[in-house]
Structure formats: C-alpha cells, structure tokens
Amino acid sequence: MTFPSQVLKALALGVALAAAPAASFAQTKIKMVLNWKYEGPQAWFFMAQDKGYFKEEGLEVQFDQGEGSSASIPKVASGAYQAGFGDLNTLIDLAAKRPADAPVAVYMLYNTPPFTIVVKQDSPIKTPKDLEGKTVGGPANDGALKLFPAFAKYAKIDASKVSVTNMAPNLREQMLSRGQIDAAFGYVTTVSFSARGMGLDPAKDLRFIRYGDNGMDLYSNAVFFSRSFVKENPQAVQGFVKALNRAIKDVIADPAAATDHSLKREPLLKRELERDKLIATMRNDMSHPEVARIGLGDVDDARLKNAIDIVVEANQLPRTPQPAEVFDRSFLPARADRPSKLF
Structure with missing residues (x-):
C-alpha cells in the first residue's frame, strides 16, 4: 500500500511537532x-x-x-x-x-501614601509652613519631590520661598545629618532604613512630615x-x-x-x-x-x-x-x- 507524497509530508510534520519539546516555543x-x-x-x-x-x-x-x-x-x-x-x-x-x-x-x-519630608529631631521645622526659607533636598526623580507643588498647595506653603536642591540618592541622609540641607524629600520606609544603615535611629533622630497627614491621600x-x-x-x-x-x-x-x-x-x-x-x-x-x-x-x-x-x-x-x-x-x-x- 502506498501513500501520496503530500500525506507522507503531513505525517512527518505531525511527528516532528509532537516530538518537539514545549520549551522550543518562544515565550x-x-x-x-x-x-x-x-x-x-x-x-x-x-x-x-x-x-x-x-x-x-x-x-x-x-x-x-x-x-x-x-x-x-x-x-x-x-x-x-x-x-x-x-x-x-x-x-x-x-x-x-x-x-x-x-x-x-x-x-x-x-x-x-509613603511620601514625606524628613527633618532631624531637633530641627526648628515643626510644621509644613516652617519649610519656608529653608532648603529641602532630594534625588531628582524622587516621588515626594515631584509631588511637592501639590503638597505645598494643600499644606498652604509658599513654594517660592522654599529652596529645592538635588543630590545623588545615596547622599540624601548624609547631607541631612550633616546639616547641608534643612530637610529631605523621600519615602518614609526608604529614608528610615537608609538612616538606619548610617547608624541612626529613625524613631529618635528623625521626624517625618507626611503628605498623607496633610490632605493628600494618594x-x-x-x-x-x-x-x-x-x-x-x-x-x-x-x-x-x-x-x-x-x-x-x-x-x-x-x-x-x-x-x-x-x-x-x-x-x-x-x-x-x-x-x-x-x-x-x-x-x-x-x-x-x-x-x-x-x-x-x-x-x-x-x-x-x-x-x-x-x-x-x-x-x-x-x-x-x-x-x-x-x-x-x-x-x-x-x-x-x-x-x-x-x-
């Protein structure tokens, strides 16, 4: 008994596909x-x-x-x-x-919302309004920094009176600790653990002004x-x-x-x-x-x-x-x- 060549080719293709491992199909x-x-x-x-x-x-x-x-x-x-x-x-x-x-x-x-502005525990900055006339620093792509115009509006801060400076992310907590900036933008958890890595106790050495506590439930x-x-x-x-x-x-x-x-x-x-x-x-x-x-x-x-x-x-x-x-x-x-x- 003989089979047409087309049938034989189809059978061969079917066998090849059946034998091919699943991993050969592109993910x-x-x-x-x-x-x-x-x-x-x-x-x-x-x-x-x-x-x-x-x-x-x-x-x-x-x-x-x-x-x-x-x-x-x-x-x-x-x-x-x-x-x-x-x-x-x-x-x-x-x-x-x-x-x-x-x-x-x-x-x-x-x-x-994890967004915050962090200050040292002994800082004279007690309320958001106290940021006026001060320098606040953060990495250029920090979420809290990006949202600062919105925060200023909700916290009734004159943003034009706040000086904003940028630094490399790994320098933020160091500059705050050394007094090179008055406050820093960041996420509460990120800043807390960066400070902890420097030997600071966030609960004792830092204070956090959280955006979520000032009307920004984001x-x-x-x-x-x-x-x-x-x-x-x-x-x-x-x-x-x-x-x-x-x-x-x-x-x-x-x-x-x-x-x-x-x-x-x-x-x-x-x-x-x-x-x-x-x-x-x-x-x-x-x-x-x-x-x-x-x-x-x-x-x-x-x-x-x-x-x-x-x-x-x-x-x-x-x-x-x-x-x-x-x-x-x-x-x-x-x-x-x-x-x-x-x-």
Whole structure:
C-alpha cells in the first residue's frame, strides 16, 4: 500500500511537532524597569522569576534596576521597556499631558501614601509652613519631590520661598545629618532604613512630615505596562499579574525566605536590613484599610478619582484623566485569589 507524497509530508510534520519539546516555543519577552536599585521590597518580582511562575505563564521577564519611582514611567512611555514599577501620580501627570503615550497601571502595590519630608529631631521645622526659607533636598526623580507643588498647595506653603536642591540618592541622609540641607524629600520606609544603615535611629533622630497627614491621600507605586503592549499582548499582561500575585502571597507567608531572592541579585545587601525593610514596606505602604474590602492589587475608584483631581489641580494640568485611563483592573486575579491582609 502506498501513500501520496503530500500525506507522507503531513505525517512527518505531525511527528516532528509532537516530538518537539514545549520549551522550543518562544515565550513572550517582557523588559521591566524597577523603581529603584535591587532591594528587599522587590522580592515578589524576583521570587516569581526564580520559582518559575512567569515561565509557567509563557513569559520571559528581564528586570533592570531603576533610578527612582518617577523615572520608570517615561522609560516605559518611550518604548524602552514594556513594563515598570513606579509612582502612579507621575503616570497621572503624563496621562493628562500625553494620554496616548502614558502607560496603564494593572496592579496596585503601595496603596498608602509613603511620601514625606524628613527633618532631624531637633530641627526648628515643626510644621509644613516652617519649610519656608529653608532648603529641602532630594534625588531628582524622587516621588515626594515631584509631588511637592501639590503638597505645598494643600499644606498652604509658599513654594517660592522654599529652596529645592538635588543630590545623588545615596547622599540624601548624609547631607541631612550633616546639616547641608534643612530637610529631605523621600519615602518614609526608604529614608528610615537608609538612616538606619548610617547608624541612626529613625524613631529618635528623625521626624517625618507626611503628605498623607496633610490632605493628600494618594496612591503610590503600581505595576504598569505600555498601552501598546497591553493592546497587543493582553494574555501576557494577565499572566504577569497572576504570577506576581502568586509570589506576593508567598512573600507574605515568609518574608525572611523571600529576602533571599533579592540577595541573589545583589549579594552585598544586608539580609536582616532588607528583610526588615520588606516587612516595613508591607506594613506601612501596602496595608491601607481598603485592602480588606477590595483586596491587594485593586484600587477604590472614588479614591483614585480624588487623587487624580489633586494631582491635576495642584499642577495645573491640561486635562483630567478618567480613572479607567490610569488603572485597568481587568487583568487582576479573582478577588478571592488576592490577599485581604498582609499581617
């Protein structure tokens, strides 16, 4: 019995495909820029990579260190990266100015405003108004510095009377300690642990003027993707969020073990310090009361709308983006699969 050559070719192709290993099929590549240098509070990203959670979703993810929570947004908007982790308020600013270019957030992590101006415990600066006539320093891409015009408005500060200076991030706490600046912009957890690394006790040696205590109940860092990538690769975005959410639950269960995944990227990190920083981040920046109601990863639309209005009004932006332009919850795992509490 003989077979036509076309049949034989089809059979041969079928056998070859069946024998080919699954790994031979290309995975979707995602380049992601982080908010900062490798550190403990990024453990969920690294754990999802190390444990193969991204791979199970058909993804090949590459992480690059960041230069500040505000710096990651333009890097994704430019097309240099498909994804990023950074400040939602900077994303709102870009969405108001260039809506077609602005990335879209898909998973909210820092749901409690971490923005602060820090002073030494013995500083004469007791209230926001006392900043007038003083010098406040911060890295150029610091989220709190970027939001200072809005903070000044809400705290009734004459911003024209405040001198703002920039420095390398690793010099911020040193310059504050030496009196080279009167106050510093930053995130509460970041500044606290940088100061701790210098041998200071943040609770005794520093005071924090928090934006959230002065009418600015803003969201902060979220995971976001470029609009073009979301449109062209919705399954990849959903897979990324699923893998990340899975890793976050692992981190909540065992923060100490999770810290090791960060140390794999930067062995010079101090394990105990990074573990404590991770725990403090979850406690201070990710435990807004709304998590019990809507779950980690999501946002409250009314609260987000108010945050957008604050940023638009304070910075006199040309338009007011709708919440749906800024945050897309359609990629989130089911409510029952996302954490309701972190502690």
